Amino acid sequence: MMNRTFIEDKLKEHGYKLTNQRKAIIDVLVEHQGHFLSAEEIYSKSKDKYAQTNFSTIYRNLEILVNTHIIHKTQIKDGTFSYELVCSEAHHHHLICKGCGKTENIDFCPIEDLQKKLGSKNFTLTDHKFELYGYCQKCQEDQ
Ligand SMILES: [Zn+2]
Ligand SMILES: [Zn+2]
Ligand SMILES: [Zn+2]
The missing domain is CATH 3.30.1490.190 (Ferric-uptake regulator, C-terminal dimerisarion domain)
Known part of the structure; x- marks a missing residue:
């Protein structure tokens, strides 16, 4: 299971800072391990943690987390992507x-x-x- 320190190190490794907005998104994902959430759900839950969270940057931040292998992205329903914290480093x-x-x-x-x-x-x-x-x-x- 991924914890916040591991995630922060992984972002740094790729040259990304842990901004307040990213921190809020990661906190939401850590709290919902084992569940895929839509971008809208991540947005509304992040907003509760960090009020300045901006919907237009949610997708960009989620893409960064996908590209750095911190989260999985999948399409459960047509047209909407869902995201979850990577649960295991091993192939699964x-x-x-x-x-x-x-x-x-x-x-x-x-x-x-x-x-x-x-x-x-x-x-x-x-x-x-x-x-x-x-x-x-x-x-x-x-x-
Ligand atoms: Zn169910
Ligand atoms: Zn997984
Ligand atoms: Zn396989």
Whole structure:
């Protein structure tokens, strides 16, 4: 799990300062580990912590956090991106709840098997995404 010191060091390593706005965003993400949040949710929760938080810079800051591998970005619903603190440095995949954004790690990678089968395709695979969508227990009970 990532803590604030680790995140701060990682930003510094890439030449980024921990501004008040970034600090507010990171605090929100740390408090919601294990859940994907939309940019709008991150914005409104960050605003509670740091009132000057500006929506126009939220996306830029989220992109910086994605590029420095501090957060994961994914598209659970069409047209909206969701963000979560990176849960493990090791290669892993996610189960994601479409209702509340709750996520769980799966450390099993189905692509390794597939890659063997693709051996004859003359294609060099450099990276991949694999996510499973559905409803968590709580959201199933609420339906
Ligand atoms: Zn993860
Ligand atoms: Zn759920
Ligand atoms: Zn994989």
